[in-house]
Amino acid sequence: MATEPMGGKRTQLIPENFIDNEHDYESITDIIARVVLNPRPPLIWFIMTAGGFVGLNVMLMAVTWLILRGTGIWGNNQPTGWAWDIINFVWWIGIGHAGTLISAILLLMRQSWRNSINRFAEAMTIFAVMCAGLYPLLHTGRPWCDYWLFPYPNVLGMWPQTRSPLEWDVFAVSTYFTISVLFWFLGLVPDIATLRDRSRSTWAKVLYGAAALGWRGSAKHWFRYEQATNILAGISAPLVLSVHTIVSFDFAVGIVPGWHTTIFPPYFVAGAVFAGFAMVLTFGLPLRALYGLKDFITEKHLDWMAKITLATGLIVFYGYVLEMFYGWYSGNVYELSLVNHRIAGPYAPFYWALIFCNGIWPQALWSHKLRKNVPFLFVTSIVIGIGMWLERFVIIPMSLTRDFITSSWGYYSPTLWDWLLFLGTMGFFTFLLFMFIKVLPFINIFEMRDLLHKNHHTFGHTAHEHDAAHAEEAH
Amino acid sequence: MAGHGHGHDHGPVENPIFGMVAEFDSPDDLLAAVKRATAAGYSKTDAYAPFPIHGLAEALPNGTDDRLPWLAFFGGLTGCMLGFGLQYFINVIDYPMNVGGKPLNTWPQFLPVTFECTVLCTGLTTFISQWALNGLPRYHHPIFNAPNFDRATQDRFFLCIETKDPKYEPNETAAFLNGLGALNVAEVARQ
Numbered sequence: 001m002a003t004e005p006m007g008g009k010r011t012q013l014i015p016e017n018f019i020d021n022e023h024d025y026e027s028i029t030d031i032i033a034r035v036v037l038n039p040r041p042p043l044i045w046f047i048m049t050a051g052g053f054v055g056l057n058v059m060l061m062a063v064t065w066l067i068l069r070g071t072g073i074w075g076n077n078q079p080t081g082w083a084w085d086i087i088n089f090v091w092w093i094g095i096g097h098a099g100t101l102i103s104a105i106l107l108l109m110r111q112s113w114r115n116s117i118n119r120f121a122e123a124m125t126i127f128a129v130m131c132a133g134l135y136p137l138l139h140t141g142r143p144w145c146d147y148w149l150f151p152y153p154n155v156l157g158m159w160p161q162t163r164s165p166l167e168w169d170v171f172a173v174s175t176y177f178t179i180s181v182l183f184w185f186l187g188l189v190p191d192i193a194t195l196r197d198r199s200r201s202t203w204a205k206v207l208y209g210a211a212a213l214g215w216r217g218s219a220k221h222w223f224r225y226e227q228a229t230n231i232l233a234g235i236s237a238p239l240v241l242s243v244h245t246i247v248s249f250d251f252a253v254g255i256v257p258g259w260h261t262t263i264f265p266p267y268f269v270a271g272a273v274f275a276g277f278a279m280v281l282t283f284g285l286p287l288r289a290l291y292g293l294k295d296f297i298t299e300k301h302l303d304w305m306a307k308i309t310l311a312t313g314l315i316v317f318y319g320y321v322l323e324m325f326y327g328w329y330s331g332n333v334y335e336l337s338l339v340n341h342r343i344a345g346p347y348a349p350f351y352w353a354l355i356f357c358n359g360i361w362p363q364a365l366w367s368h369k370l371r372k373n374v375p376f377l378f379v380t381s382i383v384i385g386i387g388m389w390l391e392r393f394v395i396i397p398m399s400l401t402r403d404f405i406t407s408s409w410g411y412y413s414p415t416l417w418d419w420l421l422f423l424g425t426m427g428f429f430t431f432l433l434f435m436f437i438k439v440l441p442f443i444n445i446f447e448m449r450d451l452l453h454k455n456h457h458t459f460g461h462t463a464h465e466h467d468a469a470h471a472e473e474a475h
Numbered sequence: 476m477a478g479h480g481h482g483h484d485h486g487p488v489e490n491p492i493f494g495m496v497a498e499f500d501s502p503d504d505l506l507a508a509v510k511r512a513t514a515a516g517y518s519k520t521d522a523y524a525p526f527p528i529h530g531l532a533e534a535l536p537n538g539t540d541d542r543l544p545w546l547a548f549f550g551g552l553t554g555c556m557l558g559f560g561l562q563y564f565i566n567v568i569d570y571p572m573n574v575g576g577k578p579l580n581t582w583p584q585f586l587p588v589t590f591e592c593t594v595l596c597t598g599l600t601t602f603i604s605q606w607a608l609n610g611l612p613r614y615h616h617p618i619f620n621a622p623n624f625d626r627a628t629q630d631r632f633f634l635c636i637e638t639k640d641p642k643y644e645p646n647e648t649a650a651f652l653n654g655l656g657a658l659n660v661a662e663v664a665r666q
Contacts, residue, residue, distance in 0.1 A: 024630065025525065025630035159569065160565075162561075162565060162566065162584075162585065163581060163585075165587075168591070171591040175591040175592075175594055178595060178599070179595070179598040182598055183598075190525075193628045194628040197627075197629065198625075198629070213611045213613075214612050216523060216618055217525055218522070218523055218609075219522040219532045220535065221609045222524065222526075222527035223531075223532030223538060224605050224609055227544060228543060231547045235551075235597050235598055236598075238590075239591075242594075246587055446527075449525055449526040450526040453526065
């Protein structure tokens with residue numbers, strides 16, 4: 001049996017070196033730690049942080065007004081009780097999923113190219129889940145009573161309904177957030193120890209020293225660290241799938257036309273990964289240019305992320321095709337009328353914009369050249385972000401405004417406060433992300449050292465083995 | 476020695492020297508050195524590296540153990556039982572509600588919450604026990620007194636043989652470590 005493919009070209013298991021140019025442990029540490037320890041961040045950092053801070057305040061204002069006045073300030077109505085709150089909840093939580101996919105599933109598959117993007121993708125997960133969680137909590141209308149969602153013994157003798165997908169969401173999202181934070185912090189500790197040992201200012205030494213928990217890089221600790229990482233990755237992989245599957249159950253368990261299809265769980269999960277990778281690109285591309293990290297986030301990384309985006313985009317597009325197919329094949333007049341409503345009703349421009357953003361535009365990623373074209377990738381990532389938002393819009397108000405009887409038909413449009421809250425959460429997200437970049441290394445330093453070590457063994461050899469052997473003989 | 480002020484009230488006075496440390500500049504050198512130290516019979520040793528090195532903990536005496544996965548497993552099992560038990564208690568015992576004649580114990584509908592509880596408890600157990608088993612967080616450790624040790628989190632690799640080691644003898648151990656191709660070898664003070 002020939003193990004080599006035709007043409008005699010060897011196929012390697014680790015075909016690529018994911019660090020460009022010549023680097024050693026010191027230069028990797030130096031370049032990444034400099035982003036944090038440099039006393040003066042670049043001007044764009046100040047602009048983005050200030051912009052995010054304005055957005056954060058807009059969000060706080062929108063939340064305050066909501067609490068004072070109630071959900072009436074939103075465009076929610078009868079029949080559209082689920083409106084922007086749930087659109088934005090699903091959109092934000094989907095954005096978080098690429099982080100977990102990169103940090104857990106790619107880790108389990110031993111994909112070492114994840115090392116340079118996992119840290120800030122995980123940070124994005126946490127911040128996106130914070131934005132997402134805000135919406136259902138506010139949507140209850142009385143956010144100060146939100147603890148009622150948790151099962152606890154109370155004087156009313158009441159328990160939450162654990163047979164409902166909405167209650168499953170409470171468990172899924174809170175577990176997801178907790179595990180994401182633990183996983184992220186566990187990975188940060190060795191890098192915080194690096195910052196502790198490199199920082200010059202007393203304040204930085206004290207704060208990083210406290211956060212590093214006394215990490216000293218003992219081999220016994222590293223062994224346990226890897227055990228813990230593998231366990232957390234092993235539980236995070238099914239967790240992330242369960243979270244978005246449960247989010248899709250919110251819809252799929254209902255009987256509303258357009259929601260009641262079995263394609264929903266995989267279709268939602270693929271959409272989440274699609275949106276998540278788009279967001280990783282949206283922030284990764286500018287950061288890479290801003291901090292001169294092209295050696296670590298290489299063209300290869302962009303290429304592979306674009307390929308994942310393309311693949312998940314195709315799954316999502318398949319979902320759109322199937323939604324049409326179900327409408328026709330079910331022979332159900334309500335489903336069929338929903339299809340007509342989507343393609344020719346008052347919201348038809350949104351539907352066709354969705355098809356363009358998620359179905360047609362990403363097909364350009366088949367091109368090898370465009371996958372490595374940074375400006376094009378950046379535009380594509382934003383187009384996809386918009387497209388995934390439109391997808392949730394298409395699912396929620398379009399179905400709710402056309403259900404079974406004509407008397408319950410309606411129309412939905414968002415108000416100013418809907419917009420302000422949504423834009424505000426974007427500012428909140430940006431603010432958190434840029435603050436994170438300033439205080440913690442946004443590329444995993446020790447995993448990059450590990451990658452370099454593996455590269456040495458795969459692509460070259462160091463003279464050290466010989467030195468050690470000679471020293472032994474000399475003695 | 477025993478008469479000096481810093482000793483504990485009972486028990487033997489600790490050696491003011493924590494151990495002997497050797498510094499290397501590559502992971503392969505460190506791994507080779509650890510293997511030779513273990514082969515030479517040193518048993519109270521530890522290696523320090525800026526990233527996890529495959530096979531390093533396995534090369535150290537008592538470097539590995541399987542307690543963490545087992546703790547995680549039992550943590551998960553507890554979470555699983557608590558999650559299901561909670562829902563059974565709510566829906567069957569404390570607040571039974573007949574909906575369309577369906578059984579009270581609709582176990583398939585209890586699976587999502589049971590799963591999430593399992594994951595949550597596994598994750599929390601793993602996170603907490605990995606720190607507990609490592610003896611962290613900890614304010615200080617004598618190894619931080621080793622010269623150049625701030626580079627153990629950057630680009631250098633260290634092997635430490637502690638004075639607790641029955642085979643420890645200052646001159647002999649220093650000679651042994653020097654023979655491993657170390658960049659430098661130094662005694663590490665406990666305080």
